[in-house]
Amino acid sequence: MESVRIRPMAEDDLPGTERASAVTFLEGDRLTRRVSEPEPEPRSAEASRRWIERMRFFLSIDPGGCWVAEDAGDIVGFAISQNRGPIWYLATYGVLPGRQGKGVGSRLLDAALAHADERPGLFSSTVHPGATRRYRLAGFSLYPQMRMVGVVDRSALPKVTGLHEGREEDQEWMDRLDHDLRGAGHGPDHSFMRNTLRLVVSRASGRPGYVYIDQDRGQPALLAAGHPQTAQKLLWEALAASRGPTLVNCITSANHWAVDVGLTARLDIGQEGYLAVRNMAEPAPYLASGHFL
Template sequence: MDDRRVRQMREEDLPVVERVSERVFLEPGEQGRPLRIIQAWIEWARHLLTVDPAGCWVSVGAGGINGFAFSQNRGGFWYLTTYGVLPEARGTGIGRQLLDAVLAHAGDRPGMFNSTTHPGATRVYRQARFSLLPEMQMVGTVDRSTIPVIKGINDGDENDFDWMNELDTSLRGAGHGPDHTFLLNSQRLVVAGRRGYAYIDHHNRATLLAATDPATAQDLLWEALASSSGDTLVDFITSANDWAIDVGLTARLNLATEGYLAVRGMPAPAPYLPGGRFL
């Protein structure tokens, strides 16, 4: 008897889903997540489950939860933030069932997500009518002699959210809404007047960046790079955002291919660097 099923996620599932996520995404030989990272992951997942529970799903087999998908509707825009199936459950159709569930939640909204290069996954995404746009990342230590003098960048706060949501809407079809509140509680927000913003995490990396024009976007990215020490990372760069490549190469970072930005019903946003967790 086939006892596999897909159901909506519940809050009591979150600790188990975190452990499944760890198994799905950790590289062989890599150590498990430290406690503070586990706690931060569960708080982030709880935020998504609270804001849009109908977008959060798990797959369940004889051994318990073996897959998950977190997606969110924000007005007229949909995003898939993370999705995975345990190795022993792959090839059983569960991954496709999870994707069908979150796509049903999306309805006819335009949307996007960051995709790996896994052949099976990319095949499913194309069958679901997503365009796969190659992404790049830049890694290395910033050559501090290359950092220009940047003016007009200031710390932001919740009073900036209205115009930030308007900018989000112009770039991707809807504001980040409650995601801005969550991000501000854990990351530094910098703004360039009302022309752009960026969140900078505890590693001093830009995790979400949006601007009205490439020059402003470059200033915001330079602000993040100037805050870094040691190795840093700029990722999720599409060809529509080659302004970021110019900054990274000038800073002596190394350019490499990464994965894909999967988009449906919309072009790649620009000037824009999507976050890993809040696209």
Template sequence: MPDYPDYMVRPMAEADVIAVERLTSDAFYDYDVRTHRTGLPEPSRRAPDRSVNWHLRAKHIVQHDPGGCFVAEDESGIIGVAMSLRRDLTWILATYAVRPGLQGRGVGKQVLDAALTHGRGCLRGMIAASEDTPAVRRYRLAGFSMHPMMFLMGTVARAALPVVERVRPGSAGDIDLMNSVDRQVRDAAHGVDHELLTSMYRLVVADRSTGSGYAYVEPGGGPYLLAATNRRTATDLLWETLAASSPERTVTVGRLTAANEWAVDVGMAARMALHTEGFLALRHQKPPTPYLPSGHFL
């Protein structure tokens, strides 16, 4: 890989995962502090249990997509990272960060350019982007269209929870079904990612003559990832994930595009508040629907 005046860019290895997790935790916390909005919860660093899950997801991506993961390193250690994956003919940016205070040295551009080479031959691309101006500019220059995103936050009104029928617990035996739903909704299966996610999250599945879908449920309630072949099925699955929350627990449903107003309607019915944040950056595709992407695997 090429060397630069005071750092080098190289492929990421599994041994880098712990250092990269710390880097991303610091970078995202720094961004959250700089952009904090009055009325929203105070920014906090990644909790230990979420760090463990981050390690598992990052190791999985490095193992399956070593050609899409790069770090920038200087004498102090790792100062930048871009991790990406390919699923069918879609390239996905999983994480992207530069050590706070080191912006402006070209680190972000170099690691992103390296990761983008993993997408050669892909027809489509997906990125869950923050509102960081330099990063958004790089995505746009790489040919991505920016679709504003929203998120729902609040405690779920228990009286609003409907009775959801024909939604069952899922398992690894449902991976073929889920890959089929993925291809119908976002043009690319999650494939090996489902093998990891079924071991990390509670899974609920709807498989009906009128529509199919699935959702991975966050430990405190709400969806980590949700996909369905129609809005009615997606609505039932979202309600099922919200029902998993406790009465006093604040739940977040993130990465909503205007194409997924069905989810906004569910959140409003649950008495949750709607906010705006970031962009879903897409190349050569429309916002998937009914679909709520995850952070790492989209």
């Protein structure tokens, strides 16, 4: 472990960090795969490109939250976190399988948490026992998350009204909604997501809401609403955009409105990791994004 150096990330580190991330999460997926699920596959070249672009964005907005573990010129771990006003979030974090259990992860998390500077925070966690122990010791509450997968029963899709394509001028009220639900707006994250995902909004008085839809994958990427009924309409809109298998994840127990939609759409439900939060409430109605929370 003494040969491993924890240092700030630089842009030149992005390709090596992506490779470390791909190996780390592929191994994690293989270890947690259910018997009924297909064997996890390595990231495609396009998925790797998108990952690097997201991390480049984080590095440009808040470089102080981006750290790597380096050994003899190789990236063996990473922790990419961001401050957004009074909220901190951990976008991604991992250590190569052969380097786990040797203190590298603890040192990386310490660097990311130092950047948080006691802010309330949140992130989506795997079920890795060593990692979850570390998160709990750092003061995070762990809320079990569910996920729903499958092909949407198109005959179950309801007629959805009152939704609109999102525009740049929606960001002001979206940030206010974010603040109500999680204590801070997404700020520049909205601009990045709007350029890479489809944004659908409800501008109804007293019942605002939005959902980002990954049209390539046919799934919701981030959803926030002022009322559960609005959240359900937005989730139905996202499911209607799916073409083939879809995924709805980051569903905590406070968001059973999403479970009702998924079961009606004939999706299969299962447990997947935790939403870790510190010094803040569990957001609802809200489906977090894996990277943008």
